[in-house]
Amino acid sequence: xxYIQFLGAAGTVTGSKHLINTSDGTPGxxxxxxxxxxxxxxxxxxxxxxxxxxPTPARSIAAxxxxxxxxxxxxxxxxxxxxxxxGPVYATPSTxxxxxxVLPDSGHLQEEDxxxxxxxxxxxxxxxxxxxxxxxxxxxxxxxxxxxxxxTTQVTPNLSFRFVHAAHILxxxxxxxxxxQNGGSRQLxxxxxxxxxxxxxxxxxxxxxxxxxxxxxxxxxxxxxTYGNRLHPKTDPRPQLADAINQCVHRGGSVIVPAxxxxxxxxxxxVLKELMEQKQIPRLPVFCDSPMxxxxxxxxxxxxxxxxxxxxxxxxxxGSPLTWDxxxxxxxxxxxxxINDTRYPCLIVSSNGMCMGGRIQHxxxxxxxxxxxxxxxxxxxxPGTRGAQLKDHAPQVKIYGQIVPVRxxxxxxxQFSDHADTPEILSWLHTFxxxxxxxxxxxGEPDSATQLRAAIVKDLNWQVEIAKYLEKAxxx
Ligand SMILES: [Zn+2]
Numbered sequence: 001x002x003y004i005q006f007l008g009a010a011g012t013v014t015g016s017k018h019l020i021n022t023s024d025g026t027p028g029x030x031x032x033x034x035x036x037x038x039x040x041x042x043x044x045x046x047x048x049x050x051x052x053x054x055p056t057p058a059r060s061i062a063a064x065x066x067x068x069x070x071x072x073x074x075x076x077x078x079x080x081x082x083x084x085x086x087g088p089v090y091a092t093p094s095t096x097x098x099x100x101x102v103l104p105d106s107g108h109l110q111e112e113d114x115x116x117x118x119x120x121x122x123x124x125x126x127x128x129x130x131x132x133x134x135x136x137x138x139x140x141x142x143x144x145x146x147x148x149x150x151x152t153t154q155v156t157p158n159l160s161f162r163f164v165h166a167a168h169i170l171x172x173x174x175x176x177x178x179x180x181q182n183g184g185s186r187q188l189x190x191x192x193x194x195x196x197x198x199x200x201x202x203x204x205x206x207x208x209x210x211x212x213x214x215x216x217x218x219x220x221x222x223x224x225x226t227y228g229n230r231l232h233p234k235t236d237p238r239p240q241l242a243d244a245i246n247q248c249v250h251r252g253g254s255v256i257v258p259a260x261x262x263x264x265x266x267x268x269x270x271v272l273k274e275l276m277e278q279k280q281i282p283r284l285p286v287f288c289d290s291p292m293x294x295x296x297x298x299x300x301x302x303x304x305x306x307x308x309x310x311x312x313x314x315x316x317x318x319g320s321p322l323t324w325d326x327x328x329x330x331x332x333x334x335x336x337x338x339i340n341d342t343r344y345p346c347l348i349v350s351s352n353g354m355c356m357g358g359r360i361q362h363x364x365x366x367x368x369x370x371x372x373x374x375x376x377x378x379x380x381x382x383p384g385t386r387g388a389q390l391k392d393h394a395p396q397v398k399i400y401g402q403i404v405p406v407r408x409x410x411x412x413x414x415q416f417s418d419h420a421d422t423p424e425i426l427s428w429l430h431t432f433x434x435x436x437x438x439x440x441x442x443x444g445e446p447d448s449a450t451q452l453r454a455a456i457v458k459d460l461n462w463q464v465e466i467a468k469y470l471e472k473a474x475x476x
Contacts, residue, residue: 015040039075058083067192069098094171107137167195189218225444228452253372260353
């Protein structure tokens with residue numbers, strides 16, 4: 001029996017890993033592959049799963065097919081290799097370039113975490129070890145094999161795949177998997193993370209292709225459900241953004257923007273530049289304070305083939321953000337700390353996006369107590385994170401073990417999301433040539449998966465299941 005097994009992103013939005021076992025009559029099952037190999041993030045209960053071995057030996061997996069460069073999809077690859085995986089990792093060229101930034105950084109953070117626990121003696125493991133090191137992450141990159149969008153690749157004698165656009169972030173792909181069996185074939189479609197539909201007004205600054213590939217045909221669909229219970233606002237956020245910035249500057253404050261280093265920061269910089277050029281906001285000094293985001297700017301500018309027309313126009317009008325007047329890119333920790341001396345209004349865009357680590361922490365510690373300042377959220381804040389606490393108007397937060405009072409203004413703008421919301425998902429599903437025999441929902445909190453399931457059943461009357469952790473299901 002050929003089957004799929006959900007090894008992550010089931011009941012949660014992280015740790016994406018879907019195992020396909022294609023029985024070819026061999027005892028113990030046939031060739032196996034993994035679609036995505038992501039890190040569990042967030043609460044401890046999930047993170048501990050990063051330390052559990054897979055239910056199948058890593059060396060028995062023939063290949064990994066990777067949808068995109070977010071850590072919850074790619075961040076466990078170095079660990080898989082440590083556990084004995086010896087095959088290739090297929091990804092689009094731009095995903096590989098982004099992985100070359102995010103994976104070593106992830107290894108570096110793992111090492112820092114382990115060192116911190118050893119210093120504080122706060123781990124049950126003596127000594128605490130990193131899941132993998134920065135060097136191991138760099139070595140993992142040698143396994144990556146570039147595959148262009150639309151190109152068919154044979155992975156095993158009975159299994160081939162093609163990447164098509166997912167419109168989520170640079171390089172993001174859906175995987176169309178074909179399994180040849182008993183003289184016929186079966187199509188499986190994995191969405192990875194699904195981007196927004198075409199509109200540019202209420203999802204401004206979208207860097208990559210608009211809209212996921214339409215007209216799909218699959219016998220089995222595995223789809224994300226992050227925003228399965230949400231509606232993105234359908235208004236242009238730029239006037240609201242300009243207003244918030246102007247009010248803050250007027251009272252002599254600075255704007256602190258926690259932003260994901262990959263895609264969100266680049267997109268936001270272009271929006272800021274445009275607002276300045278159109279004289280909607282003053283030409284404030286902007287500090288982009290994330291080495292990863294600065295590297296990612298370079299990767300973005302190397303992959304113009306994925307830009308939409310709006311971004312092409314912006315780049316041809318304004319050139320590289322790295323050359324813009326008044327935009328400062330802080331590479332070293334010294335440059336980062338120096339921002340604290342800035343007493344006049346400025347804009348600080350820093351990571352990480354959920355305020356759980358990185359340089360954003362010292363900016364928040366410094367600026368949260370001042371009511372003139374504004375903390376502006378432009379991304380998803382997972383439950384339990386410091387970002388979620390701030391967004392929920394906590395009166396104080398703990399940073400570096402110190403209590404910091406929150407007196408600054410806190411605002412969130414939701415339109416910058418790179419995930420389709422429910423109406424957008426439904427309109428995309430309507431473009432399918434036929435109903436899949438089964439649609440499996442993954443990558444969503446239980447509530448959003450349940451609501452999305454109900455919406456699809458009501459609208460399309462499809463057979464929809466919500467994947468459970470380690471659940472196995474036969475392939476159609
Ligand atoms: Zn993603």
